[in-house]
Amino acid sequence: MKRNLLIFTAVAAFAAVACGPKVSDKTAFEGTFEANAPQEVNIKIKELGIDTTVTVTDGKFAVELPVCKTSTARFTGGDFKSEFISDGTPLIVTVKADGTLKIVSKTPAVSLQEKKNAFEATLGEARTKAQARLDSLGEAGDEAVRTKIYKDYDAATTDCNRRLFEENKDNCLGAMALNMLQYNLDLAQVDSMLNLLDPSLAETQTVSMLRKAVDAKKNTAEGKMFTDFDIDGVKLSDYVGKGKYVLVDFWASWCGPCKREIPNIKNVYTKYAGDDFDVLSVAVWDQPQASIDTAKAYGVNWNEIINAQTIPTSLYGIQGIPHIILFGPDGTILKRDLRGEGIEEEVAKYVTAKK
Template identity: 40%
Template sequence: MNNKLSILFGLSLMLLTSCSSGYTIKGKLAGNELDGQQVMIINLATDEAVDSGLVESNSFLIKGTVEEPAVCAALIGNKFSYFVLENARIALDMEKSFNASATPLGKSFEALYTAMNQLNESTNQKLGELAPEEQQAYYENEVIPASKVLAKEHLDKNLDNTVGEFAYMLYSSFADPQELIDAYEAMGDNLKDNPQTLRIYQKSKSMLTTAEGMPFVDFTVTNAQGTQSLSDYVGKGRYVLVDFWASWCGPCLLETPNIVELYEKYHKKGLDILGVAVWDKPEDTQKKIEELGLPWPQIIDAQRIPTDIYGIQGIPHIILFGPDGTIVARNLRGEAMKAKIAEVMGAK
């Protein structure tokens, strides 16, 4: 009798274990217009699809396992919903932009998401009340500091889990390199080993070694044109404005007329321009160069080599190097870039 009870108990335990060893996502939609389409589950940190499921009768069921929890989004059509993917039962209402769960991680992400949403709503309301010429100052003086405090507060509460990873990524948009390094060093080992947080940490260290006032750090790229190095152009006795860009990058192309204007005004006075094409297909880069008729030299197919060295997380990123190769200014754009060039060329 005892043996039978032991066997039954063991079988029950196995069944319970097998039911709780993975995740089960049950989702619903308001109507059936999306029946037959796939719901994609996207990891927000890596931007990679981790699972998918078919919508039938305005609902879907997705089962699987995940090694580590992750902040994800369920996407179908023009609908999306954020949630924490973990080995648990997860209910998603695709009419909501966020679905909370009763797990500790779910509650932590709910707190972060709610705070972000409240800040966005108050920001949009305030911007609607301001004149256009007042909006930029409000954003820089009020919104960015508040966003930075919010991200750091939730990072400090989640120093060793996926919510902390998400908060650190948010924090990286507002914090300076030393603050990001300090935040990383306070993390638990699990979060320190996370590829995304480690990438931000390494880029932050790179930004410190390539900050304004530091000497340039050389890099070499081998492409169809041969071997090209930054030192072929920088540190040769002239100011050099280096534009890290890509053919698909809209904001990069918006800066092109500004750079053309600077080239035409200052090139004969001692300013060189260098384009460095990153994260792009070389044939697309070459086509765009010819289309725009860019007259300055280009280092093509550089990919991640220079952006890793200089800690560049987004493009365009424009750096001004002095005649001796010293980094004069970073992340120059628009009118601020024109003013900086006018300042140094006027002082030369």
């Protein structure tokens, strides 16, 4: 009797697994607009070349999509837009009368979309908690406490992204996590983690951009010779590699942290500029006139290259600004990503302040 009971239990367990939710090779994608329904919706899956428009009838629509786990898809319906994963489970879009939009799966246990939802919810909770702490602190609050709030938030989001990466190395969520983690990792760590991703992700936009950035950083790492670029006839080599130490600031007028670094750069320029040292600002990702006006407003009185856009940032693997680099007299890259007091500390290693 006991043996029969064990056999029955094993069969029941197998049946539960066999009859559980499964992932299909197609995604049933349907939705409802509770109010202000558009006449049609559009779905794009760039990696697969999918760009399809679906008619909305009585506030409802339905379409079958191919599965794509290597990148997100984009849903657009009137003013409503959202990224989602065509994961092979039945997905339901609901656009409520208050304007909120949700995309959920009928089989959440096996859905990548639901993993994405859970991840975004966790990040949202961390952000809300940090903002509540900042609000309670007030504008005049202790700066050390404010710094700790930012550090706690950064630690929480980093931990969340690490877990997402470890659990999803074979799909777009892992690539998305690494894309966010990269700012808290060194070059070797990003390179190593890229190699852990499934080969199917190698040609996706996110991973290929990460790989290009890693390769660019390797080619312009500390100790390497500078890589030249030309912006409207003005070259980096017009200033770098000419016998002076040169501090180069890649910045933009809309970038708050960039503008906060200008006083630090100005201080270094005032104290050290001369026969052995100079400063160059390179405006990237910006409107030329805005760069010119902001530089003037902040008292930038050193050399500038305007309208560089993405040319130098692509060459140097720069994914966030400000990015400040110190070059040696022969053009060797001495130090990258200088900030705050670290700018003068690095310059002072090589150049004597004016008396």
